[in-house]
Amino acid sequence: MEEPTLSPILEAEVVFSTPQGFRGREVLVLESIIACGAEALLIRGKFMGLPAIVKWRPQKPYRHPLFDKRLRYERTLAEAKTLHRAKKLGVLVPSVFYVDPDSSIIIMEYIDGKIFKEYINELSIDDACTVSREVGKYAALLHSDGIAHGDLTTSNVVVKGEDVYLIDFGLSVTSADLEDVGIDVHIYLRSLESAHYALCKELFECFMQGYRAVAGSDYAEKVLRKVKEIRLRGRYVKERRRVVEE
Amino acid sequence: MRLYRVYKEGQLKALVKVLGIESTAHTFGVGVVDIEKDNFILADARAQYSPAVGGIHPREAARFMAENAPKVLRSALEEAKLKIRELDAIAVALGPGLGPCLRVGATVARTLAAYYEKPLVPVNHAVAHVEIGIKLTGAKDPVVVYLSGGNTLVAAFVEGRYRVFGETLDIALGNLLDVFAREVGLGPPYVVKGVHVVDACAEKGEEVLDLPYVVRGQDVAFSGLLTAALRLFKKGKKLEDICLTLREMAYNAVVEVAARCLVHTGKREVMLVGGVTASPYLREKFEKMCKLYDAELRVVPPRYAVDNGVMIAWTGALAYSKGIVVPVEDAVIRQRWRIDEVDIPWRNQLYRRFLRQK
Numbered sequence: 053m054e055e056p057t058l059s060p061i062l063e064a065e066v067v068f069s070t071p072q073g074f075r076g077r078e079v080l081v082l083e084s085i086i087a088c089g090a091e092a093l094l095i096r097g098k099f100m101g102l103p104a105i106v107k108w109r110p111q112k113p114y115r116h117p118l119f120d121k122r123l124r125y126e127r128t129l130a131e132a133k134t135l136h137r138a139k140k141l142g143v144l145v146p147s148v149f150y151v152d153p154d155s156s157i158i159i160m161e162y163i164d165g166k167i168f169k170e171y172i173n174e175l176s177i178d179d180a181c182t183v184s185r186e187v188g189k190y191a192a193l194l195h196s197d198g199i200a201h202g203d204l205t206t207s208n209v210v211v212k213g214e215d216v217y218l219i220d221f222g223l224s225v226t227s228a229d230l231e232d233v234g235i236d237v238h239i240y241l242r243s244l245e246s247a248h249y250a251l252c253k254e255l256f257e258c259f260m261q262g263y264r265a266v267a268g269s270d271y272a273e274k275v276l277r278k279v280k281e282i283r284l285r286g287r288y289v290k291e292r293r294r295v296v297e298e
Numbered sequence: 299m300r301l302y303r304v305y306k307e308g309q310l311k312a313l314v315k316v317l318g319i320e321s322t323a324h325t326f327g328v329g330v331v332d333i334e335k336d337n338f339i340l341a342d343a344r345a346q347y348s349p350a351v352g353g354i355h356p357r358e359a360a361r362f363m364a365e366n367a368p369k370v371l372r373s374a375l376e377e378a379k380l381k382i383r384e385l386d387a388i389a390v391a392l393g394p395g396l397g398p399c400l401r402v403g404a405t406v407a408r409t410l411a412a413y414y415e416k417p418l419v420p421v422n423h424a425v426a427h428v429e430i431g432i433k434l435t436g437a438k439d440p441v442v443v444y445l446s447g448g449n450t451l452v453a454a455f456v457e458g459r460y461r462v463f464g465e466t467l468d469i470a471l472g473n474l475l476d477v478f479a480r481e482v483g484l485g486p487p488y489v490v491k492g493v494h495v496v497d498a499c500a501e502k503g504e505e506v507l508d509l510p511y512v513v514r515g516q517d518v519a520f521s522g523l524l525t526a527a528l529r530l531f532k533k534g535k536k537l538e539d540i541c542l543t544l545r546e547m548a549y550n551a552v553v554e555v556a557a558r559c560l561v562h563t564g565k566r567e568v569m570l571v572g573g574v575t576a577s578p579y580l581r582e583k584f585e586k587m588c589k590l591y592d593a594e595l596r597v598v599p600p601r602y603a604v605d606n607g608v609m610i611a612w613t614g615a616l617a618y619s620k621g622i623v624v625p626v627e628d629a630v631i632r633q634r635w636r637i638d639e640v641d642i643p644w645r646n647q648l649y650r651r652f653l654r655q656k
Binding site for chain 1: 505506511514542543546547550553554557558560561562582583584586587589590
């Protein structure tokens with residue numbers, strides 16, 4: 053995909069949405085777009101001098117305007133709430149600096165670390181295992197409070213020094229049942245399999261160690277059975293990977 | 299179970315004309331194609347079962363098909379000006395679909411293949427929808443959005459197969475619209491002058507009500523939406539508003555999943571197939587979405603977006619050219635034959651060529 057550019061419209065919308073009393077341009081400085089997904093734009097910048105990420109869900113022309121507004125409002129709010137809840141549970145996530153659901157913007161802490169997926173091969177197996185165990189603990193903590201991350205892959209784990217952060221709660225569910233929980237664990241396992249096949253078994257075992265330590269082995273077994281069931285449904289067997297050009 | 303055996307390419311005789319039989323749901327269709335001609339469709343005969351009340355009853359649909367099969371077959375052969383002996387292969391949709399209906403088509407195809415000693419080619423109905431779409435719209439490597447009464451899926455060609463990126467976890471989009479229309483008394487008939495009754499009703503809607511919007515990861519779910527919409531109707535909300543909301547929720551969910559697939563795979567085309575894609579409002583949504591992601595939208599002409607025999611014949615011809623045939627005694631139906639279970643050897647080659655050009 054082409055490198056997206058900061059459009060003037062975007063800049064205006066972000067700047068004007070900052071709360072009254074602040075002079076927009078001083079409070080928020082936008083630097084560059086770092087990712088452009090199907091749903092949101094991620095923009096690097098500074099919020100009151102702190103390194104920040106602005107997550108903006110732009111309007112979608114294909115949705116009815118009323119519904120579009122409501123959906124973006126709800127999703128923005130839900131994501132911010134989940135981030136906050138996760139933090140209270142003791143999961144390291146980016147701190148939310150500012151939320152404006154009306155213009156569907158979350159401004160959050162920029163984690164200056166390395167993405168686990170890209171960094172995994174530089175790590176020793178023990179260090180990678182430690183990270184994976186930490187992710188397992190986080191997953192169990194979230195699940196114990198009924199939160200499912202929704203996209204728990206190694207690309208959504210950021211390692212900063214000793215600390216492990218979870219990012220991107222855009223697809224999270226806050227009333228998770230066993231199915232959602234199972235899908236979370238399954239997605240993590242799949243991301244290990246697709247990108248780190250050689251280490252996949254060990255790293256998943258580390259993940260489950262962390263998971264068991266928090267959730268108890270009975271619940272962990274229940275989740276593993278669910279994961280097995282999900283995988284047996286077949287459609288997850290070998291799919292959804294980006295095409296590797298021959 | 300052996301589903302098919304693959305011959306070496308050299309063993310095949312030059313392929314010209316294939317007859318295809320479709321009987322997965324409500325349409326018994328027979329098509330004949332000649333892949334060497336520009337006007338490749340030689341015949342396109344069909345008989346459609348439409349229940350006077352309610353939805354499709356599989357047994358009644360199958361009875362209708364059994365009664366009409368000889369007539370449809372004869373008219374297709376007359377239209378193509380061919381005798382069965384002059385055909386090179388018989389293709390048949392062995393799934394996915396309604397069991398009793400599939401059995402009618404399979405029986406006709408097996409009989410023809412055995413009696414006239416023609417090779418029998420197994421075709422997956424969903425793959426056939428995609429292939430005829432690609433042929434008719436000139437798409438190269440699209441994200442496929444297949445929306446019909448029985449199917450709701452978003453797929454793309456990756457590593458030798460059409461991989462499913464998102465699909466419905468419960469009922470299909472067309473089923474949602476039809477059942478809703480039936481329960482609130484808007485249909486049958488469900489489609490009037492090419493426009494679905496729910497679509498027509500939604501045009502007069504003004505307000506977007508509160509109904510669940512379910513996109514779970516890359517999948518959609520509609521049964522909760524249906525229940526909630528019917529509950530609103532019983533509460534006495536304005537029907538037009540309910541239609542508008544229902545349509546918004548259902549269509550948006552599909553468009554969103556397609557958009558995700560587009561971004562994820564990096565493809566540049568979206569192709570709409572299946573009966574529901576006749577909806578002008580749905581197309582408009584897809585047009586807007588494609589513009590946003592700089593992709594091209596391709597819509598299969600309505601006549602071939604719905605179930606038909608031509609698509610089976612065409613896909614059968616493609617498969618036969620790669621040596622895919624099934625012995626008559628093994629040509630059993632598969633009601634739940636998923637699109638991502640089927641190898642697409644013919645497209646591998648096309649796809650490689652396409653990548654080289656790019």
